[in-house]
Every structure is written in C-alpha cells, then in structure tokens.
Amino acid sequence: MSVRKREWITSKGEKKSSWVVDYFDMAGKRRMKTFAKKKEADAFAATAKVEVREGVHVADSASATVEEAGKLWIASARASGLERATIDDYERHLRMHIVPFIGASKLPSLSIAKIRAFEDQLREADRSAAMIKKVLVSLGSLLADAQERGLVARNVVRDMKAKRGSGEERKAKRQKGRLKVGVDIPTREEVKALIAALAGRWRPLILTATFCGLRASELRGLRWQDVDVEKLEIRVHQRADRYNDIGRPKSISGERTLPAPPMVINALREWKLACPKRDTGKIGEDGQRVMALDLVFPNGSGKVEQLNNILRRGLHPAWIAAGVTMDTGQADEQGKPVLAPKYTGMHALRHFYASWCINRRKDGGLELPPKVVQERLGHSSIMMTMDVYGHLFPRSDDGEEMAEAERAFLS
Template sequence: MRGHVRRRGKTWTVVVCIGRENGRPRYKWYSGFETKKQAETRLTELLRELDLGDYLIPTDETFGEFLMRWLRDYAKANVAPKTYEGYEHMIERHISPAIGHLQLTKLTPAQLQAYYAEKLRSGRIRGTGGLSPRTVHHHHVVIHGALESAVKWGLLHRNPADATDPPSFETPEMNTLDDEGVRTFLEAARPTLWYPMIYVALFTALRRSELLALRWDDLDLTLGYIYVKRAVHRLRDGSIVFRIPKSKRSRRPVALPPSAILMLRNHQEKEELRRSLTDGGKVSAQDLIFAREDGSPYPPDSLTQAWRKLAKATGFTGIRLHDARHTHATLLLKHNVHPKVVQERLGHSTIATTLDIYSHVIPGLQDAAARQFDLAVDVTRSSIDVSES
C-alpha cells in the first residue's frame, strides 16, 4: 500500500510510503487534519508529487544551516579561496544574523525582498547607514546561487530568489589607456622592479592573480606563449595560496607579442645573473617568474599599490591595475581583432561576456565594418546605381 489515512484521536493522519531504505519501505506521517476528506486530499497530492518526482522530504533545516552546508559542500570546492572568504564573511556577518533562522523550505520571495530593503536602509555593521545597491545586489547573487543549489539537491521545488527584484546599480565607467597612454605608463614604470609585471599585464591582459602565479615552466619564449595554469591569492590571515582555476577558459594559452618576448628574455637573463651573484644558483623551471629575492611570491596588493603610485605620477589616477585588462581588450577591438580572439585572451567563459563588457566599443566597430564593406565591394568603381530611384 502506497499510502492511507487513519483517525488518531480527534484528527486524521496521512501515512505515505516515500520510497525504500535498506530494502524496507520508508513511511512519512502527516498529522493534524480535522476531517477525513482533508486528509484524503493531502494524500492524493503527496502521491501525485511522488509520481512526478516533485516530492520534497520535510526538513527543519534553517536557511542559515543550509548556507553553512552550501559553503562546505559546494563553495569550498568550486570557487577561488578569496571568493570563498568573501562568501563566508557575507553569510556570517550579514545574511545568517538577519534571515538565517527562517526555515529553508518556507523561505519566501517577500522575506528575501525585505532583507534587501533592510540592508539598503541600515546594513552597515560598523557605523550607521545602508549598504550600496551594488553590495546588496551581490548579496542577492550569493543567495540566489545557494538556493539554486538547494533546488538541484532536491530540497526546494523552486528558487524563491527568482521572484525578487534586487536593487539595480550603475556599472562604473570603464577607464582605459590609449596607445600613447600605454607608452607613457611603461616609460614611467621602466626604472622600477615592477616594470616586467606591468608590461606583461598590459600586453597579455592576465589577471593579477594569474600574473603573480606564473612560473618559468609556464613560459615558452620559442613559440611565444604564456600558459595560464594557476592563480595566487592572499587570504584574510595573510597566507598566500596557489590554486588551479576551475574554469577551463581561465586555464589558457596566451600569445605574446614580439616586444613582450624580448622583454621577458631580458628579465630572464637578469634573474639568472642575480641568482649566480647571490647564491651561485640557477633559475629553475618551477621558480616564479616574478618573485621577491628569496623566491617567494609578491603579495598581490603590493603590485596594486605600485600601479597606483605610477598612475598618480603619470596623471592616470583613475586607471586601476585591473584596467590593464580593459585597456588590452579595448585596443584590440579598436584594431579590428575578432571578439572571439579577445575572449580567449581574457579567459572569459563565453563571448557574450566579452561583448557585454565591451559593448561601448562595438558601435565604432559597426561603423568600421560598414565602411569596410563599401571597400570590399568597391562601390565607386562598380556599376551599382546609388542614386535615388
């Protein structure tokens, strides 16, 4: 028997078989129905859910408990260490204290919407005032992602965050260097120890974490390629960790322009000379390309600080280290390099991401394409009648 109803005292109870465990039927009891008809209606609903595969086993797990499980079972293995720390901090300091006590299976869009509104009004942990729309939107992204896992794991029928309206925000204006700006910036960096790193950042669009994790074994100066295989992160406790990127697109070969090959050859020769003069050693294939004198990695923030000083000195105060990627992509697109190639160099997961980020460059490319078609057809020398009919 798959299920039945029975009277218990003054109320009715539904007993339904929800499957088998260790070869034996597993039953679930639902009590408190005032009439037999109510119980039978609920039994019919439960049997339909079981037949359709929509049945959810009742649980008392709170949203906060689920979020900690999600961090442990999903985020820990699937996001970068720095990203994981950000998620953990957000959940422990903001989300769980506010709505972590709510039962996961009873979480509603209205409760999530109220959470976003409250964070906008008075979400700061220190001081008074609310969090920015951009920050609260990031809270929504994490909540939505966690609840999406709950749906996949069979804990929820649907994602309540789908029915919310998270705060919108304006994307900050992208600042980039033009070709003259790149030359000016590199000239200012030349006397510093940061010059090779800044050069590679501008000429390859590598992320900071990828750049500082490069080993000589990742570099092929004969073929002219850098192979991105790992990233380096500094955690809240100050420790430095290396991690292989999860995304296949992030693990990628990046072609080097001839000038960058020459610069890296010079950098390699200087490193060989320095090692021979200091400890008589040689540069190993496993050594970091950009490292402190003891061979340890530079803290990522140190490169950012060096960039800021150079930006201030050259009058490019609004240009961040990450804008080296934007500069690289923008200059390539303006010089008619196909967006697919740009996507591959940047390590974006899809070409849609690249086109979305650099949509401001696309109108100019459209104009150039239109003019290029006229040249391809050579309208001026053809018999095509361009006069009004």
C-alpha cells in the same frame, strides 16, 4: 488534502479561529499546517498538492533552518575542493549577512516576498548594492544545495530572479553604463606615457599586463617555464589567489597561450637575469642551499608577490610619474596638491589590452575577431566578451563605408 476551519475559546474567554491544511506527504505520513487566513491555507494546499504529486514536497517539520542548511552548504563547498578564497566569501556572507536576518527561518517558509523583505533589511543595514547582489547569489547557492539534499522543494532566490527577468537587470546594466575610453580604459596616449615612465622591477610586469592582458592573479602565478622567448609566447596554466595559494585558472578557458610582442619578451629577458630565486629547500654539494628560478614576478624572496605591493609600489607610482593623475582635493605640507593615479586597479590594463585587440589596424589596434578576443582574454564564453567589450568593435556602417555604398548604388 483538506482545508478546514478550527475554532476554540481561550482561557480568557476569547473566541479564536484558524485554518488548517490536513494532508499526507509522499511517504504517507499525515501532516498539518495552520494559517491565520483561508486564502493563505488554500494557496499552500494548492502548492503542496502539486509538490506531493511530483515527489518534491518537504514539510516544515522535516526541514532545516537557513542556518543549519548553511553549515551543510559550507561543508559541501569544502568537500568539492572550492578555492579557499571562495569558501571564505561564502562563510562571510552566511555569518555577517544571511544568518543575522533569516538564519532562524525554516527553508520551506521562504518565499519571494520574504526574500524581497530580506533585501530591504540588507539595504536598511547599509549594505551596498554590490554586496546585496553577492549575498543573494550565495543564498541561491545555499538553497540549491539544500534542494539537492531534499530539505526544500524550490529555490525561491532563483525563482525570484527568473520572475524579475530582463526588466530590472537591463535597467541595472543601463545605469552602470558601458566601459568608456579615458574613464575605465586608458587611452593610447596614456599608455604611451606609462610605458615611457616604467623602470626597474615593475617594468616587465606592467608591460606584460598591458600587452598580454593577463589578470593580476595570473601575473602573480606566472612561471618562467611558461615563458617561451623563442616563440614569443606566454602560457597561462596557473594563478595565485588572494592568499597567495597557487592553483589552476578558474575555468578551462583561462588556460591559454598568448603571443607576446618583442617589447615584452625583451623586457622579460633582461628581468630574468635579476629575478629573485626561490629557496628549493635542498642543500647542494657545496653545502649551500639550492636556489632556483620559478615565478616570473615574485617578491624579494622568490615567493608570490602581494597584489597590494604591485599596486602601491609599482603601478600607482608609474601612473603618477607618467602624469596620468587626478587631483584628490588635498594638499601636502608645502601646499601642493596631492595627486592620485587616474586608474587604480590592474584591470584597467586588461581593459586596454582588450581594446587594443579590438581596434582597427589603422587606429593602432590588432583588429581581431570577437572569438579570438575571447580566447586571448580567457573568457568562458563569447557572451561575456561581447557584454563587456561589444561596443568597442568597429561598426560596419560608419560614414566612409556608407558613402562608398551610396556611390556604388547611384553609379
């Protein structure tokens, strides 16, 4: 492998020069790459020498553009059987955020500096911080797929994240802050008011969400066969995605059996009598279409209920009826303030369930150990549970216990 200077004179008589790296790849094929500066050529030569020796080097001319690799990545995602919603997100990130800025770039030309510049471009194009983070995750996945195909030697996105390390990520977590009771997590008094305001078809659904901690997708996919009213248990074996397609939980940990309090079971018993049935597509002996119970919380025709309907028709009116609201700063036709629910998403109820599992018994909680809380929530790891809810667990060094320890020490 050699680095040499090349000089020439243009047709206009101008003297030009560049630096050429001349080397042979793993297959013994001669390759040349040109640079404007010697230090750039030297840096490439050092990297290429190691990559050739390790058998991972990919020359620019033998690689693909980001856009071309993106098409292969999407095809691979489809072949792997990923959820439709996930593939749609990947395609949207590729089409709207990645290709317009770096789609024409050759994969080996990507560097940490270029990815940082890509981040800056996304910010200047008014992409939110959350969207930028998602796009970088997708780009990292794209490069990992390209790396496995031998189209690029390194995944610069993951290299960049490793180089950033804990510094920026810790700073981002500090800025985001921990979940707060009364802000992100409904208080016990607010939940009591919500329960008192519940009525009709939404009562069993919201009670199940509050005291069993199911995700919205798990509630929408819950079947009657997975509700055991005798054992007071609910089994989670499937979920409904944003397109109402039924599938398995995203992880093995998502499949779980949860104890349900009597209030939830009684509400489900009553609801089962009025629950809409699903058309099985079969014709009975009497010539009528056969209808059967399937989903626990379906829409009027027995099919998967839309999340937006649950929020707009069920949860939000219930919060407002309970008086758990916030002023929007607007007024209606009579001049009265327009109120909105203080908590807008279903996940607030899941947060409450987590806090209820964690809180001490003397405070009205279940006082469960972290590992059991993880299993109840269906988290894939205890680290996820502790990252989100670790600060809610009772401390063992509170004032009363410290005073008792002091008395024991001095006695």
